[in-house]
């Protein structure tokens with residue numbers, strides 16, 4: 001599957017990673033360079049990059065960059081190991097909800113601990129290999145999920161024409177064609193008159209800015225809607241399926257995703273519309289039996305108060321800005337992973353299969 005967007009460039013030899021600045025798309029296409037663990041942490045925290053799979057990739061790259069800087073500054077191997085442990089702990093604090101970050105950093109930490117490294121060159125090679133594996137994994141699973149998801153949807157709804165999506169789950173959020181948006185890309189190949197309802201996704205506007213930008217680049221027909229229009233469209237029979245991504249899925253299928261996802265699932269249930277979560281196995285948290293203890297990030301009030309620097313609320317008003325919500329498993333029709341399409345209650349079985357990087 002061809003797709004026209006890539007959110008990152010890596011110069012392994014110089015030790016520079018560039019991320020397309022997702023804070024200013026679609027107004028400008030500017031790249032932000034990071035050169036060490038701390039800059040990577042800041043870029044994740046400030047949402048230069050975002051989206052669960054890409055946050056995990058950035059975490060692994062941040063450790064690689066820090067190792068490169070440590071080696072250049074003449075540290076010995078023991079000093080580097082200690083510094084990388086601090087770097088991993090710092091990166092873990094950047095954003096709390098997307099489990100892919102913790103999954104990727106654990107992979108890096110385990111690899112360092114279980115290898116008998118003789119020198120810093122071997123360490124750097126190891127960190128590069130792990131980061132490349134994660135980049136490739138997050139790309140390959142998107143392609144697999146796109147095919148599995150499109151096939152399932154056309155079985156469920158042979159006349160499917162209008163799908164609704166929330167937030168940005170596309171190439172900007174991953175290293176491949178995307179999760180939910182990857183399925184939509186595939187559907188657009190198969191259904192020539194496909195039309196996508198794009199929730200604007202207040203307050204950060206990932207839908208209005210990022211998903212719409214990707215769909216324009218791909219030439220896929222879409223309409224941006226205010227989040228509050230979704231249930232109305234469902235009630236009028238104008239939505240054939242809802243497709244969303246995930247930041248963390250508990251073992252029972254409860255799913256944390258961008259704030260507003262839960263409301264969509266309620267509307268979909270009321271109107272008998274398939275509600276599909278598309279996410280790689282790296283988004284499943286094997287330590288959580290259900291979604292009640294998924295940490296929900298609270299972001300700054302100003303993201304609600306301001307749109308592009310213009311205050312839209314009274315100066316005296318306070319705001320509250322939870323960035324995610326949890327959709328209970330019983331409201332989810334299917335979870336599409338790279339291992340297949342599962343009912344939420346079948347997810348535990350999927351985890352027993354082994355197709356890891």
Ligand code: MRU
Nearest residue numbers: 050051052167169173245246258
């Ligand atoms: O706050 P964000 O923009 O990082 O939130 C992103 C989402 O909630 C996405 O739906 C999720 O990460 C899946 S991305 C493939």
